[in-house]
Amino acid sequence: MSSTDTKGFTAVAVVGKQDKERIARAALARLMEPQDSVGLALVRAVGAVDTLGIATGELGTGPNLEREISSLLADGGGPSSWAGLPASLRRWAPRVADLAPDRDLETVRRLGGRLIIPGDDLWPEQLEDLGLQEPLCLWWRGQEQPLPSARQAIALVGSRDSTNYGASVTGDFAYGLAQRGYTVVSGGAYGIDAHAHRGALSGGVAGVPTIAVMAGGVDRFYPSGNEDLLRAVATQGAVISEVPPGSAPTRYRFLQRNRIIAALASVTVVVEARWRSGALNTAHHAETIGRVVATVPGSIHSANSAGCHRLLRDGGAVCVTDVGEISELAGAIGETGSEEKDAGAAAVHDGLSLEDLILLDALPLRSTSSVEKLTVVAGLSPDAVRAGLGRLGLLGLARSERGGWKRTGKA
Amino acid sequence: MSSTDTKGFTAVAVVGKQDKERIARAALARLMEPQDSVGLALVRAVGAVDTLGIATGELGTGPNLEREISSLLADGGGPSSWAGLPASLRRWAPRVADLAPDRDLETVRRLGGRLIIPGDDLWPEQLEDLGLQEPLCLWWRGQEQPLPSARQAIALVGSRDSTNYGASVTGDFAYGLAQRGYTVVSGGAYGIDAHAHRGALSGGVAGVPTIAVMAGGVDRFYPSGNEDLLRAVATQGAVISEVPPGSAPTRYRFLQRNRIIAALASVTVVVEARWRSGALNTAHHAETIGRVVATVPGSIHSANSAGCHRLLRDGGAVCVTDVGEISELAGAIGETGSEEKDAGAAAVHDGLSLEDLILLDALPLRSTSSVEKLTVVAGLSPDAVRAGLGRLGLLGLARSERGGWKRTGKA
Structure with missing residues (x-):
C-alpha cells in the first residue's frame, strides 16, 4: 500500500492497479452490507474499481449492465426479480460520504493486520x-x-x-x-x-x-x-x-x-x-x-x-x-483430494462413488448448471447434489462459477 | 386339537389335516434349532408333515429334493454350499426319540396358551x-x-x-x-x-x-x-x-x-x-x-x-x-400403506419416491430377485434397496417369496 492519503477513495488515481483494486474493495466493504447480491454481481460484471465509480456516481450505467446483473443473480441463486440498479444506488448513496478506505487500511495495519482480497496469495x-x-x-x-x-x-x-x-x-x-x-x-x-x-x-x-x-x-x-x-x-x-x-x-x-x-x-x-x-x-x-x-x-x-x-x-x-x-x-475429503490430484484421470474417476460419477456426467463442460437443474439431470436429491459438488470441487473435478457449477478440464 | 395322545408325533395319523400340520410343526420346533436353513427349506419344499417323515426316517429322499433345497437356500440368501440332507438327518437324529409334540401342546394349553402356525388367523x-x-x-x-x-x-x-x-x-x-x-x-x-x-x-x-x-x-x-x-x-x-x-x-x-x-x-x-x-x-x-x-x-x-x-x-x-x-x-409407513391400498394403481405410484419407483421397476413380476441383484439393476445401495423393499412390501406392491423379492399383481 503506497498511499497514506486519509481522504479515502480519491487516492485510487495515484496508486498501482493491484492497489486500486484493494482500495476499491476496502471502500465497497463499507458501502455495502455483506451479501449485497446486486453489489456483488456488479463487481463480477465490471470489477471493484468501476463498481465504486458507479456507486459514487462517477460512472454511468445502462440496460446492458442491468441485463448482465439479472443473469448473474439468476445463476447465483439470487432473487429472481430485483428493483434495478437505481434502487441499489439509492441504498448505497447515504454511505458514500463516509468512505475512507485508506483510513480503514491504516487502522488495520496499525493493529498489526492487513486486508486481503481474492487473488492474493494469502486469500483462502x-x-x-x-x-x-x-x-x-x-x-x-x-x-x-x-x-x-x-x-x-x-x-x-x-x-x-x-x-x-x-x-x-x-x-x-x-x-x-x-x-x-x-x-x-x-x-x-x-x-x-x-x-x-x-x-x-x-x-x-x-x-x-x-x-x-x-x-x-x-x-x-x-x-x-x-x-x-x-x-x-x-x-x-x-x-x-x-x-x-x-x-x-x-x-x-x-x-x-x-x-x-x-x-x-x-x-x-x-x-x-x-x-x-x-x-x-x-x-x-x-x-x-x-x-x-x-x-x-x-x-x-x-x-x-x-x-x-x-x-x-x-x-x-x-x-x-x-x-x-x-x-x-x-481426511476422507482432503486426502482423497491430494492423492487423486496427482493421478491420471482414470484413477480420479476410479475413486468416485457411483453417485459422484453420475453427478460428474451431469455437469456441463462449457456452460454452468444450477443445483436444481443437476437434481433433475442426475436424478439425485438436492442434498446429494450439493454434497457431491463439494467432493468433486475438492478433487478439482468441478468448479463453481457465477454461482453455477461446471466440470473442469481435468474431469 | 383333538388328540391327547402323549406318545407324540405318532398320533398324526388319527387327526385332521390342519392338526397334522400343527403337530408336525410342533415336533419340528423341537427337532431343529431356530433358523435351521436346510430344515426350513425342506418344509418349504415338501411341507411340515413330510419333513417330519423324512427326519424320522419314515420317508426317503432323492437327488431332485437335494437340488430343490439347494435352489431354495440360494434364493433365501443361505449358504451357497451345504453338506447335503444326510448331514442334516444325522444332526436331527439324536432328538427324534425326544419328540412329544402332543405333550408340548398340552403343556402350553395348560399354561393358558396355544401354538400358532403360518396360515392361522392369529399368525402375525x-x-x-x-x-x-x-x-x-x-x-x-x-x-x-x-x-x-x-x-x-x-x-x-x-x-x-x-x-x-x-x-x-x-x-x-x-x-x-x-x-x-x-x-x-x-x-x-x-x-x-x-x-x-x-x-x-x-x-x-x-x-x-x-x-x-x-x-x-x-x-x-x-x-x-x-x-x-x-x-x-x-x-x-x-x-x-x-x-x-x-x-x-x-x-x-x-x-x-x-x-x-x-x-x-x-x-x-x-x-x-x-x-x-x-x-x-x-x-x-x-x-x-x-x-x-x-x-x-x-x-x-x-x-x-x-x-x-x-x-x-x-x-x-x-x-x-x-x-x-x-x-x-x-405412521409414515403404516398410514401410507392403508390409504394407498384402497386407491388405484396410478395413485399408489404417485406416492412413491423416485428411488422406490426405480426399485419397483427393477423387481421381476414372475421370478424373484435377490437384494444383491436389485442393487445392480436399480443402481441403489443395499441399504436403500432393503429399506425400499420394506416400504413397497407394506404398500402391497412387492412381496418376498423364498427369500427373494418380486412385484405383486397390484404393482
Missing part, C-alpha cells in the same frame, strides 16, 4: 465455493502467515448458553484437533465458540491453531467478556471479518458471517444447539456449499442438544463422538 | 417378511386376542446394564407408545427390555400393550428376576417363543430370537447399547428385512450410548428423541 481459496456470495475482502488481525486450506480447518460452533457437557466436549475436541494440526474456526462468541478457541489455543502445535470470524470490525474485540481470549486468538491465530474496522456486529452481520465460518472449514461440527440456534444457520450454509455437517449427540432431556438431534434427524448431519471421527471426515 | 402376517427365516410356529402364553400388525408394533431394545438415563427414556417411551395404542415388543431381559415391558403395561389402554419374545420356552419366565414382570406381560399382553416348552435360552437362541422382535415391529428403537451389544443384532435384523431402525442419542461420555451413536454414524438409523417422532416413523 476455499471461499470461492461461496460463488457470488464470496466476500469482497477480509480484514485480518494477526500474524501474516498462510491460512489453512479447507481440509486443514474444522469449524466448531454452538450455543452461547452452553452446558457443562457442551463446554467439556468442545474443549476436548478443540484441543485434540489443534494437537493434530487442524485450525479450529469459530465465531468468537460466549459459550461453545469461546471453548473452541480456548481449547485450540492450548492444544495448538504450529501454524494457525484457531480463527475467530467476527460479525463486526476486527478493531474491537466483541463481546467484551471475551476480550482477553480474542486478543490471544489474534496473537497466536487470526481474527478476521468482512466488514471494515469500526463496524458494529449487527444481527444481520452475524448471520452473514456464518457463511464464512462454514466455507473456511471442510467440516462444521455443531456441538450444542437449541431447536432454533444460530449454529444451525452455519450448518445450513455448510450444507449449501457441499461441506460436511457433523453434530454431537447428547441427552434427549437437554434443550441444548435439541438442535443437534434435529440435524441428525433431518439426515444432513453426521454423528461424531470423538476427534478421530471428525478428522476422518476431513 | 408381518413375519412372512423373514422369508425362509420365518419361524415354523410360535408358542404363545397369554390371552387369545389379535396380535398387532407391524405398523401397530414398536420394538424397544437395549442393554441389560442400562443407566438411569436409559431406564427413564425407555419407561417414558414405552408408556407413551402404549398410551397411543401401540404394542411394545421387547425381549424380556433385564435393563432396557424390562423397562420397556413395565412402561407399556402401565400405559396400556386396550389390546396387547406389550409382547415379550423369549429365547427359551414360554413355560419358564427367564431371567428369574423378571418372573413377576413376565407373568404380568403374559396376563395383559403376550409371551411368545419359537422354541417349545422346556427349551433352555441358549446364546444361539437369543440371537435368533432377535429376528422375531425385529419382524413383529415396523420400527426397532435401540435405546441404549454398548459398542458391541445384542441390541445391535436386533437392529441389523430389522434393517435386513427393510424395517425402520431408530436410536436414541445420549452423552458421548456414556459407553451405554456408544452403540446408538455407531448406528447413527453408520447411517442406517434415524435419531429419535420422543414418542411423537417414533409414532411418525411407524
Whole structure:
C-alpha cells in the first residue's frame, strides 16, 4: 500500500492497479452490507474499481449492465426479480460520504493486520465455493502467515448458553484437533465458540491453531467478556471479518458471517444447539456449499442438544463422538483430494462413488448448471447434489462459477 | 386339537389335516434349532408333515429334493454350499426319540396358551417378511386376542446394564407408545427390555400393550428376576417363543430370537447399547428385512450410548428423541400403506419416491430377485434397496417369496 492519503477513495488515481483494486474493495466493504447480491454481481460484471465509480456516481450505467446483473443473480441463486440498479444506488448513496478506505487500511495495519482480497496469495481459496456470495475482502488481525486450506480447518460452533457437557466436549475436541494440526474456526462468541478457541489455543502445535470470524470490525474485540481470549486468538491465530474496522456486529452481520465460518472449514461440527440456534444457520450454509455437517449427540432431556438431534434427524448431519471421527471426515475429503490430484484421470474417476460419477456426467463442460437443474439431470436429491459438488470441487473435478457449477478440464 | 395322545408325533395319523400340520410343526420346533436353513427349506419344499417323515426316517429322499433345497437356500440368501440332507438327518437324529409334540401342546394349553402356525388367523402376517427365516410356529402364553400388525408394533431394545438415563427414556417411551395404542415388543431381559415391558403395561389402554419374545420356552419366565414382570406381560399382553416348552435360552437362541422382535415391529428403537451389544443384532435384523431402525442419542461420555451413536454414524438409523417422532416413523409407513391400498394403481405410484419407483421397476413380476441383484439393476445401495423393499412390501406392491423379492399383481 503506497498511499497514506486519509481522504479515502480519491487516492485510487495515484496508486498501482493491484492497489486500486484493494482500495476499491476496502471502500465497497463499507458501502455495502455483506451479501449485497446486486453489489456483488456488479463487481463480477465490471470489477471493484468501476463498481465504486458507479456507486459514487462517477460512472454511468445502462440496460446492458442491468441485463448482465439479472443473469448473474439468476445463476447465483439470487432473487429472481430485483428493483434495478437505481434502487441499489439509492441504498448505497447515504454511505458514500463516509468512505475512507485508506483510513480503514491504516487502522488495520496499525493493529498489526492487513486486508486481503481474492487473488492474493494469502486469500483462502476455499471461499470461492461461496460463488457470488464470496466476500469482497477480509480484514485480518494477526500474524501474516498462510491460512489453512479447507481440509486443514474444522469449524466448531454452538450455543452461547452452553452446558457443562457442551463446554467439556468442545474443549476436548478443540484441543485434540489443534494437537493434530487442524485450525479450529469459530465465531468468537460466549459459550461453545469461546471453548473452541480456548481449547485450540492450548492444544495448538504450529501454524494457525484457531480463527475467530467476527460479525463486526476486527478493531474491537466483541463481546467484551471475551476480550482477553480474542486478543490471544489474534496473537497466536487470526481474527478476521468482512466488514471494515469500526463496524458494529449487527444481527444481520452475524448471520452473514456464518457463511464464512462454514466455507473456511471442510467440516462444521455443531456441538450444542437449541431447536432454533444460530449454529444451525452455519450448518445450513455448510450444507449449501457441499461441506460436511457433523453434530454431537447428547441427552434427549437437554434443550441444548435439541438442535443437534434435529440435524441428525433431518439426515444432513453426521454423528461424531470423538476427534478421530471428525478428522476422518476431513481426511476422507482432503486426502482423497491430494492423492487423486496427482493421478491420471482414470484413477480420479476410479475413486468416485457411483453417485459422484453420475453427478460428474451431469455437469456441463462449457456452460454452468444450477443445483436444481443437476437434481433433475442426475436424478439425485438436492442434498446429494450439493454434497457431491463439494467432493468433486475438492478433487478439482468441478468448479463453481457465477454461482453455477461446471466440470473442469481435468474431469 | 383333538388328540391327547402323549406318545407324540405318532398320533398324526388319527387327526385332521390342519392338526397334522400343527403337530408336525410342533415336533419340528423341537427337532431343529431356530433358523435351521436346510430344515426350513425342506418344509418349504415338501411341507411340515413330510419333513417330519423324512427326519424320522419314515420317508426317503432323492437327488431332485437335494437340488430343490439347494435352489431354495440360494434364493433365501443361505449358504451357497451345504453338506447335503444326510448331514442334516444325522444332526436331527439324536432328538427324534425326544419328540412329544402332543405333550408340548398340552403343556402350553395348560399354561393358558396355544401354538400358532403360518396360515392361522392369529399368525402375525408381518413375519412372512423373514422369508425362509420365518419361524415354523410360535408358542404363545397369554390371552387369545389379535396380535398387532407391524405398523401397530414398536420394538424397544437395549442393554441389560442400562443407566438411569436409559431406564427413564425407555419407561417414558414405552408408556407413551402404549398410551397411543401401540404394542411394545421387547425381549424380556433385564435393563432396557424390562423397562420397556413395565412402561407399556402401565400405559396400556386396550389390546396387547406389550409382547415379550423369549429365547427359551414360554413355560419358564427367564431371567428369574423378571418372573413377576413376565407373568404380568403374559396376563395383559403376550409371551411368545419359537422354541417349545422346556427349551433352555441358549446364546444361539437369543440371537435368533432377535429376528422375531425385529419382524413383529415396523420400527426397532435401540435405546441404549454398548459398542458391541445384542441390541445391535436386533437392529441389523430389522434393517435386513427393510424395517425402520431408530436410536436414541445420549452423552458421548456414556459407553451405554456408544452403540446408538455407531448406528447413527453408520447411517442406517434415524435419531429419535420422543414418542411423537417414533409414532411418525411407524405412521409414515403404516398410514401410507392403508390409504394407498384402497386407491388405484396410478395413485399408489404417485406416492412413491423416485428411488422406490426405480426399485419397483427393477423387481421381476414372475421370478424373484435377490437384494444383491436389485442393487445392480436399480443402481441403489443395499441399504436403500432393503429399506425400499420394506416400504413397497407394506404398500402391497412387492412381496418376498423364498427369500427373494418380486412385484405383486397390484404393482
